[in-house]
Amino acid sequence: MKNTCEFQGAVSIGKRKTNNRCVVLPFDVPLLADDDSLEPIRNHNWIPMKASSPVDLIIQVDDSSFHLNKLAMVSRSEYLNRLVFQEGCNTEIQIKNIPGGRKTFELIVKFCYGWKIDINAENVAPLYCAAHFLEMSEELEEGNLISKTEAIFSFLIFSSWKDTFQILKSCESISSWAKNLHIVKHCSEAIAWKAYDEDYSKFGDNSWWFEDVSQLRIDHFVEVIQCLKRGGTKSDLVGSCIAHWTRNWFSQFTPKHIAIQLHRVSIECLIRLLPTEENSVSFNFLLHLLKAGVMLKINPELLCVLERRIVLMLDQCSVSDLLVKNHGDKCCLNDADVVVRVLQCYVCQIPKNYYCKEKLHGVGRLVDGYLIQVARDKNLRVESFKSLVEALPQNARFSHDLLYRAIDMYLKAHPKLRAEDREEVCKVLEYHRLSQEARVHVTKNNRLPVKLTTKFMLLEQVNMATSEREVGKGSDHKIECGRQQRSHLKIREGTMNPSPELALTSSISSMDIQAIAQLMNQINQLQSSTNRANLSLISDPVSLYYIHPDENPGTPLISIVLETNNYNVCERAMSIALKSKNKWQWIYC
Secondary structure: OOOOOOOOOOOEEOOOOOOOOEEEOOOOOOOOOOHHHOOOOOOOEEOEEEOOOOOOEEEEEOOEEEEEOHHHHHOOOHHHHHHHHOOOOOOEEEEOOOOOHHHHHHHHHHHHOOOOEEOOOOOHHHHHHHHHHOOOOOOOOOOOHHHHHHHHHHHHHHHOHHHHHHHHHHHHHHHHHHHHOOHHHHHHHHHHHHHHOHHHOEOOEOOOOHHHHOOOOHHHHHHHHHHHHHOOOOHHHHHHHHHHHHHHHHOOOOOOOOOHHHHHHHHHHHHHHOOOOOOOOOHHHHHHHHHHHHHHOOOHHHHHHHHHHHHHOHHHOOHHHHOOEOOOOOOOOEOHHHHHHHHHHHHHHOOOOOOOHHHHHHHHHHHHHHHHHHOOOOOOOHHHHHHHHHOOOHHHOOOOHHHHHHHHHHHHHOOOOOHHHHHHHHOOOOHHHOOHHHHHHHHHOOOOOHHHHHHHHHHHHHHHHHHHHHHOOOOHHHHHHHHHHHHHHHHHHOOOOOOHHHHHHHHOOHHHHHHHHHHHHHHHHHHHHHHHHHHHHHHOOOOOOOOOOOOOOOOOOOOOOOOOOOHHHHHHHHHHHHHHOOOOHHHHO
16 A cells, blocks of 8 residues: 555645655664555654665664654755765764654654645644754755744734634644744734734724733733733723733632742733723732732732732722632632721821821722621631721721621621620720711610620710700700610619620620719719709899899790781890890891
8 A cells, every 4th residue: 555645734835746655664674674565653653764775874763763764854954964974974863842843853854855744833833943943944955944833823824813812722832933933922912913803893892902912822912912011002901912811810719739930920011011090900909919919928029019909999999899819618709808908008108297187098998898898708717807996097997887787797697706805806995986876876786795785875874964064055855865774774784684685795894883873973073063053043133044033035026916917016025035034146146
């Protein structure tokens, strides 16, 4: 059976156009055997040759030995020519580190013997690199392998989007050669040009190429992004592409299954690659990058660069931007530690002599909203929640209503929390930063520590007493509320029969009780002084509050009845009556 090399591709190369019959024989087959009677046999020992060509050169590549004709090989390779003739007429040569290995060298042997070979997107890069390795240039023979592969390579990358990615994929095993010979650079430029060109846009979707680019290895991806930047691609589109690549490569991995070093290098490359323009990448994506960087222990300087960029965007983001998902059944749903890290960095970068109240209060509201979002998570550790609460300074919150709501939700979701932990979480609440509605809710909230609710009740009494003293007039309603709260306080102190919900009163120490007693004495003194002040005002004839013994609320001031035609008369009579009783100032107070 005749064994001729059949052409299987769209491109064929080779100077000789005649059919050169060639057989592949194992090492122990006689060279004079009839080639028509032999089947091609593939083994580790190869003897490709023309009919009646002598075998006078053995080349070892990897674990295979090629028994070849010396003249056929050295006539196209300067490298082999030098090894054979200039270094002692060697008949056995071992070639190490040839790009593409044995498979590529086999194609080169066929090319040297005049066979037709198929050069396609899968093998053009290894063949081109191996041709340079063997120095198969035009100086030896016109149409040599370097020029052939270079022409086909140029044709493929500019004519086919799919073949360009296939060529980049084949470069992964020959990275150094592909980089030095600019194969990766030319492929990346072709991809960037087609992605940027509006003619390639599919139905107006500028991100149609994201999925293909996200399959590239990190070094090839970096080269493509740099070409996109040089080509003038919009920064937000570049940022979106980087985010898409990151999600594609990191979503399927966990720390137990990744090559740590590779992903550490990838994260560092991505941080350096990020566009510097404002709003070119999302806040949430940067948080995910920060989490990965902390986990993989990347370069500290790059980590600081990323943190500073996140901090600059903090006052512009929403609660959803702060949500960074965790993976694992025993982990909390969202990563709170990375948010704490950002907030600590934010506080450190605020100048000590300058607090922009509006921005600071905005960040405070943002954090409180985040606390409300994560408080219901039963796996959220109390240390993490406490760190979130205390991450910002006290003046970052104009009101503690949202903070109180978050704390109450956390205590409700964690009913088995220790009393000490409850007190640590709640100690940041300040009475004067809560609305009246929130204060009332605190006094009735049995989830809060008894010490806190007691403190708020006493402060409410002091506030009421102070208000009465300023106004100079007691309020029966407030006094009644005060009596009710004091009676409720006695219940919580144990002087009355406590309800089952107040069983935590035993946690108050004797020192706390003494402090409460002192506050109660102060309250009583304030109320007494207020009452005395009220009595003195009522009995002083010069005071506006003075009421003559002969007067009562039902006594009319004037005898004239107001009608439609006597307004001026009534006005004059009323003015005289009020001035005579020293009450005229009530009208203009």
